[in-house]
Amino acid sequence: NAGVTQTPKFRVLKTGQSMTLLCAQDMNHEYMYWYRQDPGMGLRLIHYSVGEGTTAKGEVPDGYNVSRLKKQNFLLGLESAAPSQTSVYFCASSYEQYNEQFFGPGTRLTVL
Amino acid sequence: AQRVTQPEKLLSVFKGAPVELKCNYSYSGSPELFWYVQYSRQRLQLLLRHISRESIKGFTADLNKGETSFHLKKPFAQEEDSAMYYCALYTGGFKTIFGAGTRLFVKA
Numbered sequence: 226n227a228g229v230t231q232t233p234k235f236r237v238l239k240t241g242q243s244m245t246l247l248c249a250q251d252m253n254h255e256y257m258y259w260y261r262q263d264p265g266m267g268l269r270l271i272h273y274s275v276g277e278g279t280t281a282k283g284e285v286p287d288g289y290n291v292s293r294l295k296k297q298n299f300l301l302g303l304e305s306a307a308p309s310q311t312s313v314y315f316c317a318s319s320y321e322q323y324n325e326q327f328f329g330p331g332t333r334l335t336v337l
Numbered sequence: 338a339q340r341v342t343q344p345e346k347l348l349s350v351f352k353g354a355p356v357e358l359k360c361n362y363s364y365s366g367s368p369e370l371f372w373y374v375q376y377s378r379q380r381l382q383l384l385l386r387h388i389s390r391e392s393i394k395g396f397t398a399d400l401n402k403g404e405t406s407f408h409l410k411k412p413f414a415q416e417e418d419s420a421m422y423y424c425a426l427y428t429g430g431f432k433t434i435f436g437a438g439t440r441l442f443v444k445a
Contacts, residue, residue: 229380267423267434315381330380
């Protein structure tokens with residue numbers, strides 16, 4: 226089992242460019258999450274999903290969109306990247322909302 | 338406000354010494370607390386959660402509701418314990434609040 230995978234691992238964007246981060250999990254989890262981690266701060270929840278076809282806003286959703294067309298995939302989109310979105314992005318999934326979260330390896334995004 | 342505070346960014350101890358990583362939380366409800374660990378070049382993973390009351394890799398953590406703390410302890414640190422440790426608080430509504438993390442460095 227691969228667990229939670231993220232694509233790509235690294236990316237450099239110019240301000241205004243768009244991109245999509247892909248998260249995939251093979252554990253049949255209902256719940257999936259996107260976090261961002263900035264220096265000196267804990268992980269902050271961007272968006273989450275409680276099942277296929279559902280998404281909801283987290284703590285810091287502005288500038289991001291998400292989609293969960295298939296249960297195993299959770300996509301995070303940046304329509305017009307800004308330098309403030311330079312961060313490390315983590316995807317996670319869990320069986321229940323209060324259970325252990327399984328994390329992907331992270332995507333390091335730099336916006337110039 | 339709901340908050341998780343890990344007061345130490347870096348903790349350095351010698352091998353064989355006791356280690357305590359501090360975690361304080363602010364939450365009015367009944368807390369669900371976790372410790373996650375990230376070893377070098379590995380992904381973030383669960384170390385333990387308070388509800389299971391178990392010891393993992395020699396680490397234990399006791400929930401102290403009076404002091405609103407969930408400190409992580411190990412009596413004898415090993416070099417392989419060097420990692421980044423995050424305390425996390427589940428507050429319901431799909432929200433888990435993570436602390437900023439403490440980097441533990443165990444010196445030989």
